[in-house]
Amino acid sequence: MPVPTTKRGLLLVNLGTPDAPESGPVRRYLREFLNDPRVIDVHPVGRWFLLNLFILPFRPAKSAEAYRKVWTKEGSPLLVYSRALEAKVAEQLRDDYEVELAMRYGNPSLPDAIARLKAKGVSEFTVLPLYPHEAASSSASSLARTYEVLAEGWDVPNVRAVPAFWDDAGFLDAFAAVARPVIADTRADHVLFSFHGLPERHMRKSDPTGQHCLSSAGCCDAITAENRHCYRAQCFATARMLAQRLSLPEGGYTVSFQSRLGRTPWVKPYTDLVLPELAAKGVKRLAVMCPAFVADCLETLEEIGLRAKEQFVEAGGESLTLVPSLNAHPEWVDAVVRMVRASDGPSATARAGSR
Ligand SMILES: C=CC1=C(C)c2cc3[nH]c(cc4nc(cc5[nH]c(cc1n2)c(C)c5CCC(=O)O)C(CCC(=O)O)=C4C)c(C)c3C=C
Numbered sequence: 001m002p003v004p005t006t007k008r009g010l011l012l013v014n015l016g017t018p019d020a021p022e023s024g025p026v027r028r029y030l031r032e033f034l035n036d037p038r039v040i041d042v043h044p045v046g047r048w049f050l051l052n053l054f055i056l057p058f059r060p061a062k063s064a065e066a067y068r069k070v071w072t073k074e075g076s077p078l079l080v081y082s083r084a085l086e087a088k089v090a091e092q093l094r095d096d097y098e099v100e101l102a103m104r105y106g107n108p109s110l111p112d113a114i115a116r117l118k119a120k121g122v123s124e125f126t127v128l129p130l131y132p133h134e135a136a137s138s139s140a141s142s143l144a145r146t147y148e149v150l151a152e153g154w155d156v157p158n159v160r161a162v163p164a165f166w167d168d169a170g171f172l173d174a175f176a177a178v179a180r181p182v183i184a185d186t187r188a189d190h191v192l193f194s195f196h197g198l199p200e201r202h203m204r205k206s207d208p209t210g211q212h213c214l215s216s217a218g219c220c221d222a223i224t225a226e227n228r229h230c231y232r233a234q235c236f237a238t239a240r241m242l243a244q245r246l247s248l249p250e251g252g253y254t255v256s257f258q259s260r261l262g263r264t265p266w267v268k269p270y271t272d273l274v275l276p277e278l279a280a281k282g283v284k285r286l287a288v289m290c291p292a293f294v295a296d297c298l299e300t301l302e303e304i305g306l307r308a309k310e311q312f313v314e315a316g317g318e319s320l321t322l323v324p325s326l327n328a329h330p331e332w333v334d335a336v337v338r339m340v341r342a343s344d345g346p347s348a349t350a351r352a353g354s355r
């Protein structure tokens with residue numbers, strides 16, 4: 001009797017986004033997102049007070065207004081671009097994988113996506129968190145929730161995770177390919193690599209030695225055995241490798257961190273403080289790349305494309321151009337397909353045949 005082959009499923013997991021750019025849906029999304037202890041890492045009672053007294057009464061209306069500025073006819077940019085990636089990856093992997101997009105918060109939810117894969121007969125899962133860099137609040141939270149949902153039944157399936165890809169040549173080449181014409185067409189005289197920030201407290205908690213992270217000014221300047229899982233060190237390394245691909249000279253680029261929330265210190269330097277400094281130094285035409293995001297979203301289109309642009313021009317700059325994210329760029333689709341295949345080793349069919 002031939003051994004039945006296993007059916008494989010690929011889960012592409014991104015952060016999530018509200019269902020509509022209105023206060024109600026944004027509040028529902030933020031409640032789920034910010035209730036995650038890997039995002040707001042304080043005592044549950046403190047988190048309840050923070051959320052219900054300080055964040056949820058005010059932020060949804062402000063955020064909804066920001067979302068409305070970038071919302072598309074098809075929906076939230078993050079969802080639209082992630083869906084486009086899903087479709088192209090599914091097309092390339094159609095002989096070997098069922099593919100589903102899932103969001104860590106909001107829709108399409110992880111439990112629903114996993115249920116759809118199981119209904120198609122999938123019994124081996126590959127999960128690819130759509131974040132280049134490792135952070136408890138992004139990739140680790142997506143992985144933990146995926147494992148939790150998959151472990152709920154009595155028939156816990158095999159699951160593999162595609163590792164963070166901050167140094168993957170396909171990812172870097174694709175981002176450089178998107179950036180090159182933008183930098184040339186706008187005659188940019190400087191490139192800012194603006195990454196999503198993190199509270200410094202998260203960085204220290206993620207350092208298993210407890211001694212390295214943020215312990216000196218240059219602790220993220222090179223990847224070492226001690227800091228290879230450090231979010232900030234990975235971001236700096238991505239920027240260096242992109243700068244090299246784009247032939248940017250040493251002083252021709254800057255790294256910064258955006259999107260901070262609350263009053264505790266986040267990783268520095270802060271994008272909104274770096275922008276006026278660059279203008280004061282005489283930078284005129286700035287190109288901004290956001291390589292922590294593989295799909296354009298509120299944080300790229302509104303925070304950088306609209307707000308940072310206004311801030312830079314007010315500070316004396318001539319222009320700020322947001323380099324689009326990878327979205328469903330063909331080189332990025334190829335890179336995703338390659339990373340998925342590489343993480344899975346020999347195909348299920350080949351292994352079944354060798355038993
Ligand atoms: C790139 C990876 C991300 C990390 C790490 C991350 C950490 C993090 N984020 C917040 C708070 C907010 N982030 C928000 C939006 C948002 N964040 C990411 C990615 C990471 N966040 C993305 C892709 C997006 C865009 C979502 C979209 O719908 O387009 C928001 C919501 C918007 C707003 O109200 O500003 C918040 C809030 C924290 C606190 C955090 C780490 C502790």
Ligand SMILES: [Fe+2]
Nearest residue numbers: 213214227230
């Ligand atoms: Fe570090």
Ligand SMILES: [Fe+2]
Nearest residue numbers: 015196259299
């Ligand atoms: Fe965020």
